[in-house]
Structure formats: C-alpha cells, structure tokens
Amino acid sequence: MRQVLEFEKPVIALREKIAELKKFTTDSDLDLSEEIVKLETRLEKLENDIYTNLKPWDRVQMARHADRPTTLDYIEHLFTDFLEFHGDRYYGDDAAIVAGIAKYKGQPVTVVGHQRGKSTKENIRRNFGMPHPEGFRKAARHMQQAAKFGRPIICFIDTKGAFPGRAAEERGQSEAIARNLMEMAGFEVPIICIVIGEGGSGGALALGVGDRLLMLENSTFSVISPEGAASILWKDGGKAKEAAEKLKITAQDLKELGVIDNIIPEVRGGAHRDLASQAELVDRAITDNLAQLEKMDKQVLLEKRWEKYSNIGAYTE
Amino acid sequence: MLKDFFSKKKHASKPSEEAKQDIPEGLMLKCSSCGKIYYREEMRKQLYVCQKCGHHHQLPSDERINSLFDEGSFLEYDTNLETGNPLEFPSYSQKLEKDQLKTELKEAVVTGEGTINGFRTAFAVMDSRFRMASMGSVVGEKIARALEKAREENIPFIIFTASGGARMQEGALSLMQMAKTSAAVQRFRDAGGLMISVMTNPTYGGVSASFASLGDYNFAEPGALIGFAGRRVVEETIREKLPEDFQTAEFLLEHGQLDAVINRHDMKKYLTTILDIHQAGGNVS
Ligand SMILES: [Zn+2]
Numbered sequence: 060m061r062q063v064l065e066f067e068k069p070v071i072a073l074r075e076k077i078a079e080l081k082k083f084t085t086d087s088d089l090d091l092s093e094e095i096v097k098l099e100t101r102l103e104k105l106e107n108d109i110y111t112n113l114k115p116w117d118r119v120q121m122a123r124h125a126d127r128p129t130t131l132d133y134i135e136h137l138f139t140d141f142l143e144f145h146g147d148r149y150y151g152d153d154a155a156i157v158a159g160i161a162k163y164k165g166q167p168v169t170v171v172g173h174q175r176g177k178s179t180k181e182n183i184r185r186n187f188g189m190p191h192p193e194g195f196r197k198a199a200r201h202m203q204q205a206a207k208f209g210r211p212i213i214c215f216i217d218t219k220g221a222f223p224g225r226a227a228e229e230r231g232q233s234e235a236i237a238r239n240l241m242e243m244a245g246f247e248v249p250i251i252c253i254v255i256g257e258g259g260s261g262g263a264l265a266l267g268v269g270d271r272l273l274m275l276e277n278s279t280f281s282v283i284s285p286e287g288a289a290s291i292l293w294k295d296g297g298k299a300k301e302a303a304e305k306l307k308i309t310a311q312d313l314k315e316l317g318v319i320d321n322i323i324p325e326v327r328g329g330a331h332r333d334l335a336s337q338a339e340l341v342d343r344a345i346t347d348n349l350a351q352l353e354k355m356d357k358q359v360l361l362e363k364r365w366e367k368y369s370n371i372g373a374y375t376e
Numbered sequence: 377m378l379k380d381f382f383s384k385k386k387h388a389s390k391p392s393e394e395a396k397q398d399i400p401e402g403l404m405l406k407c408s409s410c411g412k413i414y415y416r417e418e419m420r421k422q423l424y425v426c427q428k429c430g431h432h433h434q435l436p437s438d439e440r441i442n443s444l445f446d447e448g449s450f451l452e453y454d455t456n457l458e459t460g461n462p463l464e465f466p467s468y469s470q471k472l473e474k475d476q477l478k479t480e481l482k483e484a485v486v487t488g489e490g491t492i493n494g495f496r497t498a499f500a501v502m503d504s505r506f507r508m509a510s511m512g513s514v515v516g517e518k519i520a521r522a523l524e525k526a527r528e529e530n531i532p533f534i535i536f537t538a539s540g541g542a543r544m545q546e547g548a549l550s551l552m553q554m555a556k557t558s559a560a561v562q563r564f565r566d567a568g569g570l571m572i573s574v575m576t577n578p579t580y581g582g583v584s585a586s587f588a589s590l591g592d593y594n595f596a597e598p599g600a601l602i603g604f605a606g607r608r609v610v611e612e613t614i615r616e617k618l619p620e621d622f623q624t625a626e627f628l629l630e631h632g633q634l635d636a637v638i639n640r641h642d643m644k645k646y647l648t649t650i651l652d653i654h655q656a657g658g659n660v661s
Pocket of ligand 1 (some may be wrong): 411
C-alpha cells in the first residue's frame with residue numbers, strides 16, 4: 060500500500076475521484092468526459108498549488124517517503140555493468156552502504172551510497188540505512204581504489220545518520236567518519252555527491268565531501284534531525300515542524316547559504332511518483348557536472364575542492 | 377548529563393590532608409568525583425587535577441596554554457573572528473553574548489602558536505565553558521586557518537579538543553565545518569605536517585568525528601568522555617545498559633581507538649618528547 064502524506068491528501072482524493080469516474084465511464088454507457096476534463100484541470104491547479112509551496116516539514120515527509128527511490132534504484136537506471144563489492148577488510152560488510160564499480164555512459168566509475176530498505180524486513184537487514192564504521196570504511200576502500208584507477212566517484216546520500224550503537228562506538232564510528240571526510244578532500248578524481256533522500260548529520264557528510272554537492276528538490280540535509288533539535292532545544296520532540304523551519308534543511312535554503320552547489324528538480328509530486336523520469340533528471344545533472352570536472356587538471360580540481368569547503372561558514376572579521 | 381557517570385570513576389589517589397571543609401564557597405572548589413574540598417587557588421596550581429582521586433576537571437583555555445607553552449612565547453591567531461547568527465536562530469545571539477561575558481572569550485576555541493620547551497608549534501585549544509565548545513563557523517574557521525598557518529610555516533600542530541558536538545543554531549553551516557577542518561588536516565598531512573590531537577572531557581559528535589580523530593597521534597586525558605553519539609542516545613537506541621566505563625579514555629584505549637592516555641601533569645614533558653623525536657616541523661624533508 061502506498062504511503063499518503065498529510066499535505067497531499069486533497070490531491071490523492073481528487074485523483075481517486077477521477078479514476079472512479081473514468082472507470083464508471085468504461086463500465087457504463089454514461090459519458091462523463093466533460094466532467095473528467097473539468098476535474099483534471101482542477102487537479103493540475105491543485106497540484107501546482109501544493110507542490111510549489113511545500114513547507115520544510117512537508118519536504119521532510121517527502122524525503123522520508125517509504126517509496127522514495129533509493130541508491131540501488133538510481134544505480135539500476137543510471138549505470139550499466141554495476142558490480143557490487145562487499146566488506147571493509149577489517150571487520151565485516153555493512154549492508155547500510157552499497158559500493159561497487161560500473162559504467163556511466165561507457166565510462167568506468169565508482170559508485171557508493173547509503174542504502175535503506177523499502178520494506179520492514181529489508182530495512183532491518185540494512186539497519187535503516189544507518190551505517191556502522193565498517194560501512195564508512197567499505198566506502199573509503201572503494202574510493203581509494205577509484206583514486207588509484209582514475210575513476211570518477213558518484214556518491215548517493217540517503218541516511219538518517221550514522222548508527223548510534225554500542226558496537227559502532229567501540230569500533231570507532233568517529234574515526235571512520237573523520238577519515239572519510241579527510242580522504243575525500245584529497246582524492247585526485249572528480250567526486251559528485253547527491254543527496255537523494257535524508258542527509259542526516261556526520262553519517263551523511265561521510266559520503267559528502269566532493270567537487271559537487273547536489274540535492275534533489277525535496278531532499279533534506281541537516282546537522283541534526285528536526286525531532287532531535289526540538290527535543291534538545293525546547294525539550295519537546297513535538298516541535299519538530301518548527302525545528303525543520305529554523306534549521307534551514309531544504310535544498311532551497313542550503314543553496315542560498317552556499318552549502319550546496321545545485322538543486323536537481325523533482326518530478327511533480329516527488330521522486331517516488333516516477334522513478335524513470337526522476338532518474339533522467341539525475342542523469343542530466345551527473346552528465347553536466349562530470350563534463351565540467353573532467354576538464355580540470357588534478358591540481359586545479361583539488362584546489363577548487365578546498366576553496367569550496369574552506370569558504371563555507373558565516374562570520375565577521 | 378555526563379557528570380553523574382563520570383563521578384563514579386575512581387583513580388589511584390595520592391595522600392593528601394582532608395581539612396578546610398568549613399570555608400565559604402567561591403574560595404573553595406569541591407572535587408565532583410571524590411568530594412574533597414580545595415582552595416580554588418590550590419586547585420588552579422594543580423591544573424584542576426584532584427590530588428586525592430586524580431580526577432581531571434575542566435581546565436580553562438588560558439590556563440592550559442600557560443601550563444604548556446614557554447613563558448612569553450604565546451602568539452594568538454585570528455583574534456577578530458566573530459560569530460553571527462546566519463540562520464537568525466531564536467535566542468542564539470543572546471546565548472553567545474552570555475557566554476562571552478562569562479568566559480571573556482569571543483568563541484569556543486583559542487588558536488595560536490608558541491614554543492614548548494623551545495619547539496615552535498601551532499595549536500588550538502577548545503574551551504568547553506563556551507557553548508560546550510560546540511562547533512560553529514568560527515570554531516571551524518579558526519581551526520582550519522591555524523592548520524593552514526602551520527602548513528605554511530612548516531611547524532607541527534597540536535589540538536586540545538573538547539566539544540559537545542555540533543552548534544545546532546548554525547544548522548548545516550555547523551555540519552560543514554567538519555568537512556572544512558578535515559580538508560585542512562588533509563592538506564597539512566599532505567605537506568608532511570605533524571599533528572597531535574589530545575582529547576579532553578568531553579569530546580563528542582562533529583568534533584570527535586572530524587579533526588579530533590585525525591592526529592598522527594591521538595591521545596586523551598584520563599577519564600575524558602569521547603564518542604560520536606552520547607551515552608543516553610546509545611542507551612535509548614539499543615535498549616541496553618552500557619558498561620560504566622563506556623566511552624571513557626581508558627575504554628577507547630582498550631578498544632584500540634587511542635595511542636595513549638596522558639595525565640595532565642605529564643603533558644608538557646610528553647609532548648616535548650614527541651616534538652623532539654620529530655624534530656622541528658615534523659617534515660621529513
Ligand atoms: Zn577527587
């Protein structure tokens with residue numbers, strides 16, 4: 060069953076009504092086409108109103124939508140010859156991160172991304188897309204290899220955050236994240252990072268240091284979950300909606316703050332509505348950015364990457 | 377939040393007289409771990425390490441600097457960086473002002489350079505009295521600049537970390553300081569620079585998961601609590617009681633996450649030895 064978000068209930072209701080009338084038309088002799096056209100016009104206007112005025116909290120819901128395309132969905136649509144490889148060579152294989160090699164329009168690339176499940180069973184297997192240190196270390200291993208063989212790196216970001224568990228702490232969650240941040244700053248190949256769903260804190264950023272940081276229109280990227288911020292700041296997890304606004308976690312806000320480079324538009328109603336069309340929009344962004352980055356000399360690439368991150372922040376002097 | 381747990385930790389005690397318990401507050405400090413009462417001045421001279429139980433209390437940044445650097449050698453960097461309120465977050469500016477008044481610091485980190493027994497080194501000292509030394513734009517910028525300065529000057533970089541984590545009121549700008557500082561460490565490393573990280577109580581979240589863990593040597597003070605996620609969050613997530621010493625420096629040492637745990641009184645000598653072994657700059661060239 061499809062998950063229905065609060066703000067899109069009127070749209071869904073109207074769409075169901077239209078479907079009903081259409082079915083009625085085919086099943087009976089009554090011609091309701093005039094009525095249907097009227098309703099379809101109304102639907103379009105309603106969709107326009109709703110989806111062009113999404114509030115931060117609406118986008119949080121969208122980013123968390125159970126049917127929202129995941130890393131593996133995009134991999135299937137964007138790459139050929141994808142081979143997934145496993146393990147960090149120290150401790151284990153973390154299913155919350157997928158990594159491997161593939162071809163992008165004939166060109167070899169390394170692909171890394173957080174992977175959550177769409178069903179409860181799959182989510183449990185993948186720990187809801189929340190990595191342990193071995194996940195980050197697996198990612199690092201593949202990115203090191205990409206640098207060695209001169210392959211561009213494409214990262215998909217989609218996590219609530221690094222897993223806050225006992226084992227994760229014992230095995231050095233902090234060190235694993237820190238090392239990724241540091242090493243990604245220095246790989247001499249183009250790195251494109253795309254936030255496709257939720258980008259939660261350090262666990263998201265651990266796949267987010269590159270030449271381009273892009274966000275899907277309805278994805279979020281935040282230092283802490285709105286619920287977490289609300290409970291710490293106001294001792295009231297129920298104020299998450301307010302926190303979502305104050306924290307500036309939408310693609311639009313983050314573009315303005317200079318945190319991200321660009322926004323990838325979403326199909327109307329959100330990426331989950333039409334994966335194939337959404338993948339095309341992501342495809343275009345990767346093609347354009349990769350073309351720009353591949354023209355650069357290695358030293359220029361690294362220098363620009365450093366400039367980009369060193370310029371983020373707000374202070375006076 | 378962290379203190380209850382911390383106070384249960386015991387360390388080898390040195391004999392010391394148990395007097396002076398009826399002197400007015402203010403002049404006196406009580407060890408949060410063993411309850412022993414000290415004259416503030418006496419505690420200051422001991423670098424806020426309890427003589428009885430060995431507990432390492434919070435050490436203000438200026439006193440830490442004085443305890444390590446040769447007299448008159450301290451030169452502060454970037455004294456004019458000021459935090460704004462980029463997200464116009466409610467009551468953030470007032471909170472900053474309050475801590476500025478309380479600590480006489482502009483922000484939660486002091487950066488600069490000096491000599492330690494003659495070895496010139498750049499450094500950063502975080503001060504948890506200021507907003508729990510959470511990492512906002514100014515903290516990230518000052519640390520990145522100090523690393524760049526050390527790279528240009530070809531001198532080692534030592535950082536004393538302390539932090540509750542991210543500066544929530546700066547949103548993703550706070551988060552991105554993790555990337556900025558880690559990228560600065562990468563450049564410094566790439567140039568062959570020697571970086572030493574000393575984690576003090578507490579070092580959590582975005583600081584723990586960036587530069588604090590990226591030293592060529594990672595040390596901690598005894599009993600310091602260090603981790604990515606806080607104890608309470610971990611307990612709530614896994615619904616399991618955690619061991620008493622969870623996330624202490626000693627626990628991390630046992631799990632292979634630290635090079636050594638160093639007593640505050642031995643710090644200067646210890647760092648001097650490392651600087652000496654690496655010689656000026658730590659560069660192999
Ligand atoms: Zn004591």
